[in-house]
Amino acid sequence: MHANIELPAEFLAQIQSSMPAHLSMDAFVDACQRPLRRSIRVNTLKISVNDFCQQMQAKGWHFEAVPWCETGFWLTRPETETTPLGNTAEHLAGLFYIQEASSMLPVTALLADNEVPHLALDVAAAPGSKTTQLAAAMNNQGALVANEFSASRIKGLFSNIQRCGIHNVALTHFDGHVFGGWLPESFDAILLDAPCSGEGTIRKDPDAMKNWSPESIDAIAQVQRGLIESAFHALKPGGVMIYSTCTLNQTENQSVCHHLKETFGDAVAFEPLNHLFTNADASATEEGFLHVWPQIYDSEGFFVARIRKLDAVDAPKVKKRLGKFPFMAAKTKDQQAIAQALHQSLNIEIPAQSEIWLRDNEVWLFPRALTPLIGEIRFDRIGIKLAEQHKKGYRWQHEAIIAIAKGNEACCVALSTEDAQSWYMGRDIRPEGELSQRQGEVILCYQSQVIGLGKWVGNRIKNGLPRDLVRDGNLFSDC
Numbered sequence: 001m002h003a004n005i006e007l008p009a010e011f012l013a014q015i016q017s018s019m020p021a022h023l024s025m026d027a028f029v030d031a032c033q034r035p036l037r038r039s040i041r042v043n044t045l046k047i048s049v050n051d052f053c054q055q056m057q058a059k060g061w062h063f064e065a066v067p068w069c070e071t072g073f074w075l076t077r078p079e080t081e082t083t084p085l086g087n088t089a090e091h092l093a094g095l096f097y098i099q100e101a102s103s104m105l106p107v108t109a110l111l112a113d114n115e116v117p118h119l120a121l122d123v124a125a126a127p128g129s130k131t132t133q134l135a136a137a138m139n140n141q142g143a144l145v146a147n148e149f150s151a152s153r154i155k156g157l158f159s160n161i162q163r164c165g166i167h168n169v170a171l172t173h174f175d176g177h178v179f180g181g182w183l184p185e186s187f188d189a190i191l192l193d194a195p196c197s198g199e200g201t202i203r204k205d206p207d208a209m210k211n212w213s214p215e216s217i218d219a220i221a222q223v224q225r226g227l228i229e230s231a232f233h234a235l236k237p238g239g240v241m242i243y244s245t246c247t248l249n250q251t252e253n254q255s256v257c258h259h260l261k262e263t264f265g266d267a268v269a270f271e272p273l274n275h276l277f278t279n280a281d282a283s284a285t286e287e288g289f290l291h292v293w294p295q296i297y298d299s300e301g302f303f304v305a306r307i308r309k310l311d312a313v314d315a316p317k318v319k320k321r322l323g324k325f326p327f328m329a330a331k332t333k334d335q336q337a338i339a340q341a342l343h344q345s346l347n348i349e350i351p352a353q354s355e356i357w358l359r360d361n362e363v364w365l366f367p368r369a370l371t372p373l374i375g376e377i378r379f380d381r382i383g384i385k386l387a388e389q390h391k392k393g394y395r396w397q398h399e400a401i402i403a404i405a406k407g408n409e410a411c412c413v414a415l416s417t418e419d420a421q422s423w424y425m426g427r428d429i430r431p432e433g434e435l436s437q438r439q440g441e442v443i444l445c446y447q448s449q450v451i452g453l454g455k456w457v458g459n460r461i462k463n464g465l466p467r468d469l470v471r472d473g474n475l476f477s478d479c
């Protein structure tokens with residue numbers, strides 16, 4: 001079905017003047033009026049692509065592979081399935097992320113040489129599509145700093161990271177301009193999915209063009225030039241960065257990349273993406289950037305550039321003023337005690353490459369690869385909170401169990417559909433057939449996936465779901 005989206009004449013003139021000769025303006029306008037195909041990305045931290053597809057095909061889901069992302073699929077569900085995609089059991093358990101297909105390109109481009117970074121930065125991260133995609137590609141190893149400037153968007157970012165079971169991420173809350181000065185030449189890989197005018201998102205959001213004007217594009221491009229310079233400073237020599245936007249004009253795309261080259265000369269190399277996937281060439285510019293017009297792959301519009309830093313450059317000098325870091329690395333004997341308690345009560349091991357840090361009575365798991373940055377910049381949170389210590393032991397935390405339990409621990413309780421629904425709605429549950437004499441903490445599973453942590457109190461399991469994750473209904477059913 002076509003929508004009737006008004007496109008400003010000035011915008012269309014700008015598109016016409018910059019669209020390559022082999023593409024047609026009619027096809028562009030037609031694509032802008034067509035609703036987007038729905039796409040998802042399988043979260044391989046929780047399930048393999050094969051297992052997920054098999055499980056969901058049995059429910060009538062139909063998948064078409066996204067050619068540039070091994071874990072991405074366009075999805076068709078049976079018309080009878082009315083549960084919103086975000087309320088399905090599989091989404092709540094973090095098995096997949098709803099992500100527009102073209103937005104999967106930047107992370108694929110970042111990993112084009114199959115080198116998984118040890119320490120990475122996502123400069124503009126919320127709501128977290130690419131942070132979660134990159135963390136999954138890193139297999140929860142190394143460390144990824146996810147920054148977001150907008151305070152109101154941090155909560156959504158964190159909740160996506162949490163739902164997907166990610167424990168190698170640290171969150172920061174800064175204007176992205178700070179990274180070059182504060183953390184010069186620190187990261188192996190950087191993703192700058194820049195704030196932009198959003199011309200490529202018309203198909204998803206008919207209001208995307210409401211505030212469009214040539215003046216606003218110039219203003220955004222100025223911010224983007226500052227952000228790309230800062231990101232380049234923060235990149236280690238030899239490292240790779242991606243500059244991407246979901247907009248179509250050259251001012252915010254090619255020109256921003258050329259500005260970087262003009263500023264840093266031979267230290268900047270554009271690495272062509274023409275062969276990133278079959279038919280990538282159809283969207284490649286003369287520099288080898290991908291400029292995805294919506295009609296080429298029937299997607300949103302997108303722009304992706306891959307840039308390598310060939311040489312060190314002088315970073316801006318800043319005076320750092322940091323407050324006291326409130327955590328301390330746990331002593332070996334404390335680490336052993338915590339690991340042992342976790343093993344004894346829930347049969348879970350501390351993940352390799354994690355370190356235990358303490359703040360008052362809180363026990364945290366930090367990704368080890370992040371520790372060189374401690375004391376260099378202020379973090380909003382690092383890794384995951386494992387437990388709160390109290391007189392009699394440890395109160396294990398939902399976010400940690402979601403991320404590190406496997407679902408095969410002896411204390412797992414498998415829930416029925418009805419009980420799992422009640423669980424997500426914040427209610428205590430009384431699993432049928434379970435003996436009321438059982439005691440202590442349990443890991444709750446639904447369809448073999450860990451969904452939370454509970455505690456037997458008499459003959460019921462007390463709900464331990466954090467309040468902000470509680471749903472008010474319209475959840476998955478037993479289909």
Ligand code: SAM
Binds near residue numbers: 127148150175196246
């Ligand atoms: N990468 C995200 C994803 O894939 O889910 C989408 C990022 S969105 C295109 C751009 C983000 O940049 C927005 O969340 C916006 O709040 C943030 N932002 C705006 N100005 C910024 C700045 N000066 N520094 C860092 N982030 C900024």
